[in-house]
Amino acid sequence: MSLAESRVPAGVNPPTEVSGNGAGSRRTVAPPTPVRRKPRPRRPREWTSADVWTLVGSVVSAACLNWLVLVRLTTGASWFGFLLCAYATFLVVFYVTTKDRLGKLVAVDRLATVVIVTSAVVVLIPLVLLVAYVLVEGLKALRLTFFVDDQTGITPIMPSTAGGGSHAIVGTVQQVGLALLWSLPLSLACAVFLNETRSRWRRPVRIFVDAMSGLPSIVAGLFIFATLILPFAKSGNPLFGFNGFMASLALAITMIPTITRTVEVVLRLVPDGLREASLAMGASRARTVWSVVFPTARTGMTTAVVLGIARAVGETAPLLFTAFGYDLMNANPFEGPQESLPLFVFRNIRKPDVAAIERGFAGALVLMIIVLALFALARFIGRDKSKQVAKRTRARAAERQARLEARPTVDQESQP
């Protein structure tokens, strides 16, 4: 393998030179004096203009061939079939042409490059389509009243712009806020346990946290339903019925493993030297964690928590068996079923009338904006500050230098 590959540049380079700037090399050869040419760097990866034209030509020829065969000569191919066949033909044409020009090894390399680049582009397409679709559909019914009204007195014949989702927004904020209240201290303590102590229970706990992060979110809701709602159903206590508090517990179960794992990764990045310095100066472990490790890892931890919130905001499945959903405003999370944005969307788009579906899309757009905003916030907090800091220190140093140089004149000027 390696022997065969080692011959690549030798087999490759002469043709590239001829096709690239053949005229130039011919002119330098003309004088008979034995001038030793400087060895040119050999770059088998380089895409010359000839390569680009090969690519374009392959695309065009594949498209034309498939159009001729699939559209003109036969019928019944959908656009997808056309695309698939055309892509396959393109790969074959491109491979054969490149092989003819530059040899088999380069052809395989180019083929792999093309396949890898196209698949990376294909991965992006659904995301773009999804965001565009929700945006277009959501804007149809989204009015400012969406943030003020609930679904009081909404009948199927009313237009989609009537009514709103304020009850859902209130529910989401309360449920996620409460869930954060339960899960944040626990996840932080758990991450500290995994990274800062030397207990022999760390290994099983880590395995369980990993396993819990793969827990289907519907099971979390089902668990709260089975533990707290069903056994107390006959007691009539509204705290143990469908309400926002139960939803927050279910959400907390889904949040704990994600926050724990990400915070643990961040804590691992804190240099050991800082910890050792603190311990060597006689600080307790608790003090070290509180005053050295946490401040150092603060931005990373904030990013982790914000991402955890972003995940929890969009969770629907745990709420089905806990918050249950409700069409009117219920601002008390401890009593009675409560709506939330995902539930509002889920319930509305399954209704048969068009207006309800459009209302669901308005909710989906608000949900998407919230999630994207949280995501952007997390990226903003966790952005790479090293360049900024360097710039700031440099600016400060320059300033100090300027002040030092300017001091005598400043003093003279300030005195009068």
Added chain:
Amino acid sequence: MMTEVPPPPPARSTRTPREIVDVPSRVDRRFNRLTLASGLFVLVLLTLVGFFLLWQSRDALESQGLWGFLTTEEWRTDVDPPRIGVLGLMVGTVLVAIVAVVLAVPFGVLASLFITEYALNVRKYLIAIVDLLAAVPSLLFGLWGFLYLSDKVVPISRWLTDNLGFIPIFETDEGAVLFGSIFIAGIVVSLMSLPIVTSVVREVFSQTPPGEKEAALALGGTRWGMIRTVVLPYGRGGIIGGSMLGLGRALGETIAVALLLPGVPEVTFKILQNGGATVAGFIANRAGSDEFTVSGLMAAGLVLFVVTLATNMLASVVVNRSRSGQGVEL
């Protein structure tokens, strides 16, 4: 100066090194206890999940028997005695997950290769986009798949069954409806397992020893040659583990499937036509049912819980092993 080397202390060889004792202060003891408690709480929580699901599902399991519950295909509470079981649901779940993984893994691996080996300038943005894909709520994917993608996929299904119908899995009944099929659900779920596959595989690929990559290039290998002989063999454990993590994610996917599949449990392998249900989606669609149904749902949830737990644990073992360098032949 060189002559004044002090003789080694004679006592050293006879004295044993001082024993290190860790005497935590009162604050530290409290700190240790608190963190240990929170760690154990997670352990207990997961055990409780299994225990309570089992406890609440006792009605259904008693009436059907464990084996009966696992092997009954249909879910009928309207007949007497009721016949409910998880077999039809599990078949649907596994089929959706397999379709999702089959679609997500090649794209995930190729995208990770693109991120680690090709896109050196835009790597940061690509990683952000994959993270964003993971942050988009599954509800939005389900919504998009339900109201937009289904219409676009049906012609593909039609084309597949018309042209490749002789392959058993592409077979459909005469005049079957192609909406709400396992295939469509699998496509949507694959978008949700793609980010996790990509991030795991990317991480493993980026840990490929640079020396060996450079050696492959220095021997005159092309970039693809380097990837094929160094990166892919090194990342094999990561690819397998990442696929299994993606499978675990796909098995538990709820909302998208609840929107897309009709929710009729059946053992069918005709993935292109309307039909089928998954455990999670089925449970989601039956929120607020009567007591016996709920107990059956708990039992189904328990089966799902056990299966996803097993898949995920196996996956993390595989991934961790590949990270520590074992199981990698070079």
